[in-house]
Amino acid sequence: MTDLPPGVHPYDPTARDVLESPFAEYRRRHSGCPIGHSDALEMPFWALFGYDDVRAALLDPKTFSSRYGTTPVFQKSIGFFSDGKEHTHFRAIFRKRLSPEGIAALQPRVADMARRLLDDMIAKGPVVDLHDDFALPLPVHVVSWLLGIQGDEFVTLKHWSDELMDNAFGKSNARFLEVYAGVCAFFDQHLDARYAMLTAAGIEEARPEHVGTVLPDDWISDAICADYLGRKLNRDEQRIALMGLLVGGNETTTSLITNLMWRLLEEPSRWELVRSDPDRFIPVAIEESLRFDSPSQGMFRTTLCPVEVAGIEIAAKQKLMLNFGAANRDPAAFDDPDSFRLDRDARDLSRRHLAFGGGVHGCPGAPLSRMEVGVVMRLFVEQLPEVTLAAPSQRSVGYNLWGRRKLPINLGR
Numbered sequence: 502m503t504d505l506p507p508g509v510h511p512y513d514p515t516a517r518d519v520l521e522s523p524f525a526e527y528r529r530r531h532s533g534c535p536i537g538h539s540d541a542l543e544m545p546f547w548a549l550f551g552y553d554d555v556r557a558a559l560l561d562p563k564t565f566s567s568r569y570g571t572t573p574v575f576q577k578s579i580g581f582f583s584d585g586k587e588h589t590h591f592r593a594i595f596r597k598r599l600s601p602e603g604i605a606a607l608q609p610r611v612a613d614m615a616r617r618l619l620d621d622m623i624a625k626g627p628v629v630d631l632h633d634d635f636a637l638p639l640p641v642h643v644v645s646w647l648l649g650i651q652g653d654e655f656v657t658l659k660h661w662s663d664e665l666m667d668n669a670f671g672k673s674n675a676r677f678l679e680v681y682a683g684v685c686a687f688f689d690q691h692l693d694a695r696y697a698m699l700t701a702a703g704i705e706e707a708r709p710e711h712v713g714t715v716l717p718d719d720w721i722s723d724a725i726c727a728d729y730l731g732r733k734l735n736r737d738e739q740r741i742a743l744m745g746l747l748v749g750g751n752e753t754t755t756s757l758i759t760n761l762m763w764r765l766l767e768e769p770s771r772w773e774l775v776r777s778d779p780d781r782f783i784p785v786a787i788e789e790s791l792r793f794d795s796p797s798q799g800m801f802r803t804t805l806c807p808v809e810v811a812g813i814e815i816a817a818k819q820k821l822m823l824n825f826g827a828a829n830r831d832p833a834a835f836d837d838p839d840s841f842r843l844d845r846d847a848r849d850l851s852r853r854h855l856a857f858g859g860g861v862h863g864c865p866g867a868p869l870s871r872m873e874v875g876v877v878m879r880l881f882v883e884q885l886p887e888v889t890l891a892a893p894s895q896r897s898v899g900y901n902l903w904g905r906r907k908l909p910i911n912l913g914r
Contacts, residue, residue: 505538506813512537512548514900527827536811543674544573546820550827552834554811558802558823559859565802565821567862572670572801573820580741594727595720595742596865598647604868612876614642619880626912628891632905636758640873644750648743649719662748667899688743695725720746754870756796756897756904758877761786763905764841766890774843776882782843783878787871788850793841795856798826798903825855826903887913
């Protein structure tokens with residue numbers, strides 16, 4: 502155990518009671534222990550719990566950097582895991598499909614995917630698992646389509662995504678590297694196939710205009726054809742980009758769907774309120790779920806210089822967990838933070854909660870996730886008016902994720 506400064510208490514996010522429900526631990530931290538330290542995993546790290554401290558760190562990338570990755574493991578500075586113009590230009594390559602225009606163009610396809618999955622789930626009823634039968638496949642189908650991966654490979658992608666997230670956050674670095682190598686090999690096959698298409702067309706250098714003409718119109722083609730700081734992305738940068746889009750594009754949305762329906766159905770009056778006025782209550786329900794049950798409980802930064810945080814001196818090159826879940830339950834930032842309430846202001850919540858991080862490294866997929874869940878909720882209100890919980894739920898694995906791994910529901914038909 503590391504010798505800790507006075508006022509710093511050990512933090513074990515993998516302790517059984519914390520894994521089951523971390524919110525009692527967050528309340529204790531808000532009462533006078535705003536910073537903790539963990540030796541529970543392979544890599545030690547500090548943890549911040551207060552809203553103001555977490556937000557300040559998110560907005561100060563020159564001190565709290567993503568340069569060494571957003572997990573407790575030190576990673577190569579590349580792509581999304583970089584700062585300054587390298588990060589800004591890299592992010593811009595893949596952000597265009599997530600612009601307001603891109604999201605609007607994608608919405609009809611998402612709605613079609615959701616309807617098909619809902620029809621299949623209804624056919625299996627009356628008791629189904631909302632996670633396995635709907636919330637898991639929908640966002641993986643969407644991100645697979647955006648990547649340009651067809652067929653049944655989404656099952657493999659989801660498995661790898663879960664393993665990456667679980668092990669990247671300190672469970673097993675060896676297993677993370679093993680899975681990482683497998684995912685790299687998978688994407689290499691798709692990248693090599695695209696380069697072969699260019700060669701067959703007699704094209705020696707890929708250019709942006711080849712996306713949607715010579716090559717399919719998707720993220721894999723973007724990774725090949727985009728210009729980046731006067732050059733093309735190298736293979737490591739392509740892999741990092743596609744892997745980040747895969748992981749970021751599914752888990753948050755899956756957990757948001759299950760968390761939201763879980764909270765609405767555990768008190769049926771909430772579900773009735775949403776059904777009574779979907780235009781008013783669906784947006785606030787989504788934002789309140791993101792605040793109350795943040796799908797990502799936290800991401801990491803690395804201190805680039807010595808810094809004082811919450812009254813504690815932290816040396817340079819220290820990993821620091823910014824606990825979004827705790828920040829979003831901080832009574833100093835939100836009234837009645839441990840109550841799920843539908844009388845809050847959706848716009849105010851969306852501006853202030855930290856479920857998607859914040860600052861220049863905020864989650865680029867936030868608009869896509871919000872759109873997907875908005876489509877889903879309208880379908881559920883229309884097609885599943887009598888839905889109820891059928892059995893207790895089970896939480897997702899991994900201390901950094903918060904969602905329902907099992908959510909049995911009765912469709913009421």
